[in-house]
Each structure stands twice: as C-alpha cells, then as structure tokens.
Amino acid sequence: MISAIDAGNYQTKFYDGKQMRSFPSLIGEYRDRNLRQQHGDYDFDWQYGGQRGFAGTLAMYESECADSRKGETKAHPDARLRVLLALHRFAEGTEHQIIVGQPISTHQETEKAAIKEMLCGRHELTVNGQRKLIVIRRCEVAAEGVAAGLLVPGGGIIRIIDVGSGTVNFGTLIDRRFNDRGSFTLGTGMETLRSVQPSDFARQIALRALAGGWLGTDKVFICGGGAEVILESLRAYFPGVLMIEGDASFANVKAFYLIARKVYG
Numbered sequence: 001m002i003s004a005i006d007a008g009n010y011q012t013k014f015y016d017g018k019q020m021r022s023f024p025s026l027i028g029e030y031r032d033r034n035l036r037q038q039h040g041d042y043d044f045d046w047q048y049g050g051q052r053g054f055a056g057t058l059a060m061y062e063s064e065c066a067d068s069r070k071g072e073t074k075a076h077p078d079a080r081l082r083v084l085l086a087l088h089r090f091a092e093g094t095e096h097q098i099i100v101g102q103p104i105s106t107h108q109e110t111e112k113a114a115i116k117e118m119l120c121g122r123h124e125l126t127v128n129g130q131r132k133l134i135v136i137r138r139c140e141v142a143a144e145g146v147a148a149g150l151l152v153p154g155g156g157i158i159r160i161i162d163v164g165s166g167t168v169n170f171g172t173l174i175d176r177r178f179n180d181r182g183s184f185t186l187g188t189g190m191e192t193l194r195s196v197q198p199s200d201f202a203r204q205i206a207l208r209a210l211a212g213g214w215l216g217t218d219k220v221f222i223c224g225g226g227a228e229v230i231l232e233s234l235r236a237y238f239p240g241v242l243m244i245e246g247d248a249s250f251a252n253v254k255a256f257y258l259i260a261r262k263v264y265g
C-alpha cells in the first residue's frame with residue numbers, strides 16, 4: 001500500500017488517496033488505570049521495542065507527562081512512533097511504501113538517511129492489545145511546506161508559508177521545481193510561542209520571508225494549522241496572499257501523496 005504521513009508536532013496526518021485522517025501527536029508515559037473511560041477516537045495504549053506508553057487522546061487525558069517533541073528535525077523515535085501509529089490505525093495490509101516529511105532547514109542527506117534508516121524494515125507494534133507486523137518496504141522524505149506548492153496549479157514563482165505548531169516552513173517553487181535558495185524554516189510555531197498576538201507572529205514571519213529574498217508582490221500561499229489565524233495580518237506585507245485550496249492542515253500530506261504516486265506509482 002502507498003501512503004503519505006505528515007508526522008507533525010501537533011497532529012499526525014495520514015492520506016492514502018482514500019482516507020484523510022489525523023490524531024494528536026502527543027506521547028506520554030504508561031500508567032495503570034482503575035478507571036478505563038474512553039477519551040477519544042485516538043486512545044492509544046502502545047507497546048513497541050520493549051517500551052509501553054500512551055499516545056493520542058489517551059496521552060492527552062491520562063499521562064502526567066504527555067508532550068510532543070518539537071523541533072526542526074523529525075529524525076527521532078517519537079516521530080517514528082507517530083508514523084507507525086498512523087500505519088497501525090489507518091493503513092491496509094502489512095507492507096507499505098511511504099512518504100514522510102521533514103522541515104526544509106534539516107532536509108539534508110544525512111538527516112533524510114537517518115529517517116529512512118529508522119523507518120524502513122519490520123516493526124512490531126501493539127496498540128490497545130492488537131499486535132501488528134508493519135513492514136515498510138520503501139520510504140522517501142519530502143520537504144514540508146515547499147511540497148505543498150505542488151497543489152497550486154501553474155508555473156512561475158510560487159511561494160508557500162506553512163504555519164505549523166513547532167515550525168514555519170517557507171517554500172519556493174520556480175516553474176514547479178523546488179528552489180532551495182528561496183526555501184527555509186523558522187524554528188518557532190503556534191505552540192512554541194506563548195501569549196503572542198497573531199499580528200506579531202505574522203510580522204516575524206513576513207520579515208523572515210522578505211529577508212530571504214521574497215517580494216511583497218510575489219504569489220504567496222499559506223497553509224498549515226496556523227494559516228487561518230495568521231492570514232489577515234500577513235496582508236500588510238503580502239497583499240495578494242491566499243489560503244491554499246482545501247483543508248490547510250492537510251496540504252502537506254496531500255502533496256506527499258502526490259509525490260508517493262509519482263515515486264511508487
């Protein structure tokens with residue numbers, strides 16, 4: 001099966017061409033519980049590699065130390081667990097060919113190799129007592145933000161701002177090809193900022209883009225879970241800024257799936 005997984009710092013998004021799904025990326029410790037209330041659709045009591053813990057809505061309500069590891073790289077065990085949980089819960093079959101994401105700033109060969117290395121191969125994951133063998137046959141790593149530019153039709157210069165929970169990705173496509181010089185990452189996002197007004201964050205985002213060579217008159221599209229909140233304030237700097245079509249949170253994973261179809265077709 002071919003699927004795309006955007007293991008975000010806030011929500012893990014999954015798309016296989018049919019179902020578009022997501023769950024909270026929180027991971028927390030296991031606790032023995034006297035009360036076994038169901039908290040949500042994504043209550044995960046998991047066992048993997050000799051460890052046990054809670055994830056998703058179960059971690060949110062019942063772990064005392066639930067958190068999601070945020071940062072500019074996704075080459076870490078928490079991100080692996082998010083990907084495996086998505087496959088366990090949403091994907092059909094045992095064998096998988098997947099595309100996952102990585103922020104632009106760490107989208108380098110060594111980091112990508114580390115992600116492929118930790119994901120490819122056989123994994124045994126038990127969720128809520130259900131043991132599954134998950135075999136990842138192939139894995140490729142796409143760049144967050146800039147990939148979403150593939151959803152915008154037409155050529156010329158297309159700019160993408162992907163406002164996530166832990167990062168903001170800035171992507172540039174020139175005639176539908178990824179442009180490295182115009183693509184970069186800001187290491188703060190909607191969750192890492194405390195008590196900041198959207199207009200202040202929009203200003204920081206815009207100044208970073210302008211410092212990176214973007215022009216106020218460029219064709220700029222915004223996506224990610226923070227897009228709606230930031231959009232209006234961004235207009236002061238980029239008057240023509242538009243929301244990417246469709247659900248902004250799922251833009252990356254939709255684009256990853258387009259890439260998956262091309263690579264694994």
Ligand SMILES: Nc1ncnc2c1ncn2[C@@H]1O[C@H](COP(=O)(O)OP(=O)(O)OP(=O)(O)O)[C@@H](O)[C@H]1O
Nearest residue numbers: 008009010011164165166167190191224225226249
């Ligand atoms: N309806 C909404 N209203 C306001 N904020 C929202 C809404 N939905 C999501 N968010 C915000 O968007 C952020 C999540 O966006 P998104 O799912 O794009 O992040 P992510 O991909 O998980 O993170 P990252 O890209 O940093 O890995 C959260 O921080 C949340 O605060």
Ligand SMILES: [Mg+2]
Nearest residue numbers: 008144164224
């Ligand atoms: Mg994201």
